[in-house]
Amino acid sequence: MTNYLSALDTVFDSLADPTRRAVVRRLGRGPASVSELASDFPMALPSFLRHIRALEGSGLIRTRKSGRVRTCTLEHDRLAVIEGWLAEQRAIWESRTDRLETFIHDAKDDQ
Amino acid sequence: MSSDLDPDLDLELARIIRAPRSAVWRAWTDAGALQQWFIPAPATLRVERLEVRPGGGLVTSFSEDGAKFEAHMDAVFLVVEPDSRLVWTNAIDSRWRPQNPQPVALTAEISFLEHDEGTDYRVVVRHGRPEDRKRHAELGFFEGWGTVTQQLAALVE
Numbered sequence: 468m469t470n471y472l473s474a475l476d477t478v479f480d481s482l483a484d485p486t487r488r489a490v491v492r493r494l495g496r497g498p499a500s501v502s503e504l505a506s507d508f509p510m511a512l513p514s515f516l517r518h519i520r521a522l523e524g525s526g527l528i529r530t531r532k533s534g535r536v537r538t539c540t541l542e543h544d545r546l547a548v549i550e551g552w553l554a555e556q557r558a559i560w561e562s563r564t565d566r567l568e569t570f571i572h573d574a575k576d577d578q
Numbered sequence: 579m580s581s582d583l584d585p586d587l588d589l590e591l592a593r594i595i596r597a598p599r600s601a602v603w604r605a606w607t608d609a610g611a612l613q614q615w616f617i618p619a620p621a622t623l624r625v626e627r628l629e630v631r632p633g634g635g636l637v638t639s640f641s642e643d644g645a646k647f648e649a650h651m652d653a654v655f656l657v658v659e660p661d662s663r664l665v666w667t668n669a670i671d672s673r674w675r676p677q678n679p680q681p682v683a684l685t686a687e688i689s690f691l692e693h694d695e696g697t698d699y700r701v702v703v704r705h706g707r708p709e710d711r712k713r714h715a716e717l718g719f720f721e722g723w724g725t726v727t728q729q730l731a732a733l734v735e
Contacts, residue, residue: 552681553705557589560701564593566615567699571597571605 478545481525486510486518494528494541501530501537587705596696603661603690613638623650627672631658635672652677656685664688669706682706 482488490504505515519539522528526545530537583590595602605611609625617623622644627635632655640650654672657665669683670676677683683706691698 553587553589556703556705557591560589560591560703562618563616564591564699564701566618567602567605568593568595570611570615571595571601574605574611575597575601 477525478527481521481527484518484521486515487522490518490522490539491527491541491546494539498538498540501539504539583702583704587707588703589705590700590702592698592700594693594695594697595699599661599690599692599697602697602699603664606664606688617650629672630655630664632656633674634658636666637672652679657687662690 482491486508489507493499493504493507501516501519504519505512508515519528519530522539523530527542528539529542530539532538605615607628607630609628612628613623613625616638617640620642622641624639624641624647625637626639627637629635634655636651636653636655638650639647641647651668652671653666653668654670654674655664655666657663665685665687667683667685668677668679669685685704687700687702687704689698689700689702691700
C-alpha cells in the first residue's frame with residue numbers, strides 16, 4: 468500500500484505540470500521524437516528537455532536514442548497505477564461488505 | 579443516484595443481504611456492531627463518536643495490537659434517513675473543519691433498499707482527485723487524463 472501510494476505520488480508530481488501533461492497526452496497517440504514534441508511548445512530546448520527528463524524519471528515515458536533522433540514512448544504500466552489505486556479502494560469496500568454480511572448473519576444466528 | 583459518477587474516481591457496489599433493512603442499518607449505526615466488521619481482523623476498531631444525524635461525527639481509532647490506538651477516521655454524516663440511506667464524508671472533520679485526509683477525501687453513500695430477499699445494499703464512494711492535495715489550482719488534468727486513457731485503450735485494443 469505504501470509503495471503503491473508513493474508510486475501514485477511520483478506519477479502525480481510528474482503530471483502536476485501542464486507541459487508534461489501535454490507531452491503525455493501527445494504520446495498517448497503514439498511515440499514521437501523529442502524535436503517533434505519540442506516544436507509544439509514555445510520554450511527553449513533545454514527547458515523542454517528538463518520536462519522530458521522529469522517524465523522519464525517518474526517512469527511515465529521511456530526514451531531511446533537512435534542516431535541523432537531521441538524517441539519518446541509512453542509507459543502504459545506506469546499510467547495504470549491510477550486505475551490500480553481505484554481497484555484497491557474497491558477491494559477494500561468489497562471485503563468490508565463481506566464482513567458486514569457475515570456479521571449480520573452471525574448476529575441473526577445468535578438470536 | 580449514480581448518474582454523476584466519474585469512472586476514473588468513483589466506485590459503486592451492490593449486494594443483496596439476506597436480512598431486513600433495519601438489521602443492516604443497525605450494523606452501521608450501532609457502535610458495538612460497527613467496530614466488529616468495519617476493518618479487517620486482527621486490527622481492532624474503536625468507535626469514538628457515532629452521532630447518527632446530519633452534521634454528527636463519525637470518529638474511529640484503530641489498533642494493531644489491541645493496546646495502542648491511533649486515529650483512523652474523522653468524518654461527518656451528511657444525510658441520515660433511517661433504515662434507508664446514510665451519507666458521510668471525511669472532507670470535513672467531525673468539528674466541521676475542512677481537512678485533507680490521506681490518500682484523498684471521499685464521500686460514501688450507503689443505501690439500504692427494500693428487496694424480496696432482504697436488503698438491496700448499495701455503496702457509492704466518490705473520491706476527491708488525488709492530485710488536489712498537491713495542486714489545488716491545477717485544473718483540467720483529469721480531462722486530459724480521460725483523453726489519455728481513451729487513447730491508450732484505442733492503442734492496446
